[in-house]
Amino acid sequence: MGWLPDLPATKAPIYRAIAEVLARDIDEGRVLPGDRLPPQRELARRLGIDLTTVTRAYAEAAAAGLTVSEGRRGTFVRERAVSRSDDPGEEVSSGMNMPPEPDDGLFRRRLCEGVAMLMQERAAPLHYQPVGGTESQRAAAAAFLSGLIPETSPDQCIVTAGSQHALHALVPLVASHGERVAVGGFTYPGFLAAARRAGVKLVHLPIDEDGIRPDALERAAAQSALAALYIVPTNDNPTTATLPLPRRREIATLARRFGFAVIEDDAYGRLPEHPIAPVASIAPERTWHIATTSKLLSPSLRVGFVRAPTVRDALALAAAAHETAGMAPPVNAALVARWLDDGTFQRLLAGVRAEARVRMAAATAIFGPSVARWHPDGYHLWLRLDPGAAADRIAAEAVATGLPVVASSAFAVASDMRLQALRVSLGGSASRQRVKRELERLRALIGRDVAIRPPLV
Numbered sequence: 001m002g003w004l005p006d007l008p009a010t011k012a013p014i015y016r017a018i019a020e021v022l023a024r025d026i027d028e029g030r031v032l033p034g035d036r037l038p039p040q041r042e043l044a045r046r047l048g049i050d051l052t053t054v055t056r057a058y059a060e061a062a063a064a065g066l067t068v069s070e071g072r073r074g075t076f077v078r079e080r081a082v083s084r085s086d087d088p089g090e091e092v093s094s095g096m097n098m099p100p101e102p103d104d105g106l107f108r109r110r111l112c113e114g115v116a117m118l119m120q121e122r123a124a125p126l127h128y129q130p131v132g133g134t135e136s137q138r139a140a141a142a143a144f145l146s147g148l149i150p151e152t153s154p155d156q157c158i159v160t161a162g163s164q165h166a167l168h169a170l171v172p173l174v175a176s177h178g179e180r181v182a183v184g185g186f187t188y189p190g191f192l193a194a195a196r197r198a199g200v201k202l203v204h205l206p207i208d209e210d211g212i213r214p215d216a217l218e219r220a221a222a223q224s225a226l227a228a229l230y231i232v233p234t235n236d237n238p239t240t241a242t243l244p245l246p247r248r249r250e251i252a253t254l255a256r257r258f259g260f261a262v263i264e265d266d267a268y269g270r271l272p273e274h275p276i277a278p279v280a281s282i283a284p285e286r287t288w289h290i291a292t293t294s295k296l297l298s299p300s301l302r303v304g305f306v307r308a309p310t311v312r313d314a315l316a317l318a319a320a321a322h323e324t325a326g327m328a329p330p331v332n333a334a335l336v337a338r339w340l341d342d343g344t345f346q347r348l349l350a351g352v353r354a355e356a357r358v359r360m361a362a363a364t365a366i367f368g369p370s371v372a373r374w375h376p377d378g379y380h381l382w383l384r385l386d387p388g389a390a391a392d393r394i395a396a397e398a399v400a401t402g403l404p405v406v407a408s409s410a411f412a413v414a415s416d417m418r419l420q421a422l423r424v425s426l427g428g429s430a431s432r433q434r435v436k437r438e439l440e441r442l443r444a445l446i447g448r449d450v451a452i453r454p455p456l457v
Helices: 014-027 040-047 051-063 106-120 135-145 163-174 189-198 214-223 245-258 311-325 330-342 344-367 391-401 432-449
Strands: 067-069 075-077 157-160 180-184 201-205 228-231 261-265 287-292 304-307 380-384 405-407 421-425
Touching: 014 051, 040 051, 051 067, 051 189, 051 391, 051 405, 067 391, 106 330, 106 344, 135 157, 135 287, 135 304, 135 330, 157 163, 157 311, 163 189, 163 261, 163 287, 163 304, 163 311, 180 189, 180 214, 201 214, 214 245, 228 245, 245 261, 330 344, 344 380, 344 432, 391 405, 391 421, 391 432, 421 432
Parallel strands: 180 201, 180 228, 228 261, 261 287
Antiparallel strands: 067 075, 157 304, 287 304, 380 421, 405 421
């Protein structure tokens, strides 16, 4: 069966705990130099965790000098494992895609000021909150969402602890165990984890530069009933594809024709200065629309908004969300609602957009259009490698640069998908100069190992 980590009870992230147990087992001789570690998917299955966590753990071990990847042969313990040393002055890459933090410090100032003001109020948000958010928070959510989705009422909206919380509550509501849910061939790992937990059958659709192809969706729906379609309509994670408005209309038409729900995870949809109308504005009665502060402002906030098709649907989702994580962080939810009311949210969003554009300009100058795909207002790249490359190995080596680099295998719906690619995030609190330096190091690393081909998805 191979190595299986005996994970201790710890508050540390699971991926870090796995890497630390591996280091201990190497030190104590339970794992020997040259030993092959279990394939990532197998270890994820045996531990009952999602693939992304294991991928991050293996990347952590590689960055610490404990292991080396040999492509399809697998991951092996180094003959001479290098001792780990953490530099407290360096930001450690988590592999997560997060907004860039503008260097003007405005977000941190507003966060400190906002929390201080909330704590001075008589009714400070220090207690359990109503299921789905308070009335004022849901009203703020409705006002925010109605900017792109007209006729959104507070009773249709619920507040969650981010989009991941929403997805884990939502997927079992729209699809029963064994029912079919359509999705692009490479998609957000958080959704994959929620789908696996719910036991739904994923139907992966071919995609092109504009995202999911409606003709493929139509064939899948005609072949056998679909319970739902999952999309990230703007700046897809990881492929960066954006569904144009005509394609969104086609998807809405198909949802009505075949009777399936649309889960519209619009994490990045409000970053562009001129956003495209979401599917929820075209087929509101069939669409669950999710927005989150984690991808627009900062992951530290952990506040999401869901617009349900009906009030009854919203009540059902609120009850399901309460069972999975209780509520959104009360202080954060209250702060975000206030920022939406007083305009702070939009000012902070404009700062993130401006910073993302600066970083993306630097990234595209380094890689160029023949190498990378990107969204002009986004903060991640999709790099397609030569078919003979080992994206997992390159991603593990790239972690040493400090850039959040994740291999395509973490996003693959099916284990037999062969595309070798990297998602590279430009966000976080690292300075522009450091991001540029790390991108240049990554370009050199990739160029030394593989020939990059045009990133056709």
